[in-house]
Amino acid sequence: MNKRRYILSPCGTSLLTNFAKDGRQRNLIYKHANAKNKSDVPEADKAVLAEVIEPLAPAIETAGYEQAQVMSAELNSIIKFYGGVLPESNDFHLLLCSDTWLGEVTAGLVSRWILKTCPGMTVVIHRQEDLQTREMTTFQWALSDLVKKFYEQLPKYKADGYKIIFNLTGGFKAVQGFLQSIANFFADETVYIFEQSEMLMRIPRLPVKLDAVETVEKNLACFRNLASRVPYxxxxxxxxxxxxxxxxxxxxxxxxxxxxxxxxxQLYKKRLWPSPNPEKIRYGKGFEKSTGSIEQDRMRHVNNTIDKLNRFIHDRKSNLKSLDFKPTGREMAPSTHEIDAWADKDAQRIFLHKDGNGCYILNKLGKGLGH
Incomplete structure (x- = not known):
């Protein structure tokens, strides 16, 4: 049985420009390619763009394979990936669009054709915040957030048996270039249509690995805080x-x-690392001893939990429900509160209290309430 595929396809505006009837319409598509919202476009230009967008919905609904390939670079490569005909499958397609009105419109039309042709597939449009080519700094921030998303989500799909495919034919060149450079860290295979040919180039994952551990370990506190979005x-x-x-x-x-x-x-399984923020989090006398005999994977959870606590202290509005920060509800002096170290059938909690200077003291790792 073939693996299910997770197929990432960046989407540009080729569907709109290919459907435009004249240079006036195409020029306006290019002009407003970075407009964040429809309301940002002048009414006169919006009316011209509507002449392209409004007829596209029924046109894409009725397009056959050959017509869809001519209309859209993204659909052309997706169809070629499947050998010319989309199979009855439950593959997952992530359409990555820019943080723009026209980008989202185009991705919506690509999604509509895929689902019309093969209803069993799942198609999700991801509009990445700040992903636009007008301003370099915000573009780079968007790429950083995208890497976080990939690290959070793609391992889960791989664990569920999906083959990860980066389909890099469509989309803006800046986005394509970035995705090509990181594909070897995430994708099992990269595909794109070679220049103007009809051939689909397929590149397997190469054995590339960053020599990262030494650099990160030397600057661990800095990396931990910046990764948690806590000022260093x-x-x-x-x-x-x-x-x-x-x-x-x-x-x-x-x-x-x-x-x-x-x-x-690799680092977090190795040992309990010093506090990333000693002014706000310190280890009590018994804390290191209580973590001394836990397994490597549990140690990883403890270090991650300390990062979450660091973020929680910096920004109480952070969505950190996984900490389950709450009073102990029983006499455990000096501890007044507890948080999840990890949550499963062998769940453990970290017990802590705040000293007179507002610093949280981690007292010990132990069984939570009800154990």
Whole structure:
């Protein structure tokens, strides 16, 4: 039985430009390619663009395979990937569009054709915030967020037996170039149509690995805080290509995220690392001892939980339900609160309290309530 496929396809506006009847319409598509919302486009230009968009919906609904391939670069490569005919399958398609009105419109039309042709497939449109080619800094922030999304989601699909395909024929060149450079860290195979030919080029995953552990370990506190989006008060000594600066804010760049995620799993299983933020989180006398005999995977959870607590302290509005931060509800002096270290049938909690300076002291790792 063939594996199900997870197919990522960046979407540009080729469907719109290919359907445009004249240079006036095409020029307006290019002119407003980075318009975030429909309301950002002048009424006169909007009316001209409607002459392209409105007839496209019924046209794409009735398009056969050959016509769809001519209309859309994204559909052309998807159809070629399947050998000319979409099979009855439950493959998953992620259509990555820019953070623009026309980008989302185009992705919606591509999705409509796929689902009309093969209703069993799942198609999700992901409009990546700030992914536009007008401003370089925000574009790079968007790429950094995209890397985080891939690290969060793609391992789950791989664990469920999906083959990860990056289909890089469509989309803006800047996005294509970035996805090509990171494909070897995420995709099992990369495909795209070679230049103007009808041949689909297929590139298997190459044995590429970042030598990340040493760099990250030397700058661990900095990486941990920036990855958690917590301001880092010390000297930032990691390479400039690994960070993004905007006004007073500093975060990991897409390349910094790659380096961090490649090293993090290996490092976090190794040992309990020092607090990422000693002014806000410190270890009590018994805490390190209570974690001394746990398995490597459990140690990874403990280090991750400390990162979540660091984020929670910085921003109480953060969506960190997985911490389950709450009072102990029983006499466990000096501990007044507890958080999840990991949650399964052998769940463990970290018990902690706040000292007079507002610093959280982690007292021990132990069984939670009801155990």
């Amino acid at each position: 008060e010390g000297d930032i000594t990691i390479p400039e290509t690994m960070i993004l600066r905007m006004d007073d804010a500093v975060e990991l760049s897409a390349w910094g995220e790659l380096l961090w995620n490649e090293a993090k799993e």
